[in-house]
Amino acid sequence: MDGKLMDQRQQAIRIWQAGVDAVDGQRATKAVLDDVPTPDQILAVGKAAAAMARAVLDYFGPLPTLVVTKDGHSGDLPEDVRVIEASHPVPDARSLEGGRALREVIEAMPADSHVLLLVSGGASSLAEDLLPRNTLADLEQLNDRLLAAGLDITAMNAERRKLSRIKGGGLLSHFKGARATVLAISDVPGDDLAVIGSGIGALPDSFAFQASTQIVASNAHARSAAAELARNEGLPVLADEECLHDDFVRVASDLGPRLTDMSPGVMVFGGEPTVVLPENPGRGGRNQALALALAREIAGSADLTLVVGGTDGTDGPTDAAGAVVDGATWGDGAEQALQNADSGSFLDEANALLVTGPTGTNVMDLIVAIKR
Incomplete structure (x- = not known):
């Protein structure tokens, strides 16, 4: 790779990372805590749970805290914090442990208490408390089917709520205290609390406690920060849009002409x-699939670089956030990899994977395209 293209690659990653950093769970949560009364109990659930809980503990000092998060996402929390790590995107037995623990803690809170509930994406899989006559096998099969079916997150979470005692407002229906504050990082279109984490932080249909809810970070915040850095580095911003809500092949075909025809910026x-996954998918997630599909669209464009990544730092059941592709990425074996849902293997061989580690946030996915 020549020096100019390498510099462009690094600049594109830097702009993408600025978007992710702007919605860091610790930073976004800390920014709103001046308006939050001191809680008696912290409950944090989702991929950004540890970062959000850390902000609260740094602000208020030691408090009873339960964190339910993804494997490897618990960060550097105090030893007295109870942490349950579970599986994502398909739940496991620890997910049931986490969901049950959340319900039991909230049920035990006294009448004059204040609970602070911190919610982020991934909670649908990471914490569950099943309705009677449903089993872990039922839950696993449901999630496998939903993940393979190509449904959007709103439709998936509507199905998940049907099995749950704690989703769709169910968790807070068990709260008999005086005040509930919900702070959420949105990983869904429209930033609807009833959809984030299948509504694990949503208010029940009827309740007697004081309640306040707030979205503290979203995809719009990430895109705005990425665009701001681009402008600060002297690059015109030609588009800032939330438009990736479709099958990845259609997204790639829609964006392809815009990217190949774009002016410098x-x-x-x-x-x-x-x-939509085949019966025996290979390695990768939606961002790696989209990145490779976009590489096909821009093949031969010598002056274009794309960063395609999940803002949580992971993509499906892999440790990559996505990929960095350009006009030379597409090549022999790429079409077969795309058909076999094995984009990750091809991109790894091409040294194109984007690996960030857990980011402490989750606001859907972000693409940065740069042409100099």
């Missing part, structure tokens, strides 16, 4: 594409 896109 930066385009920023957000959202969450869907993927």
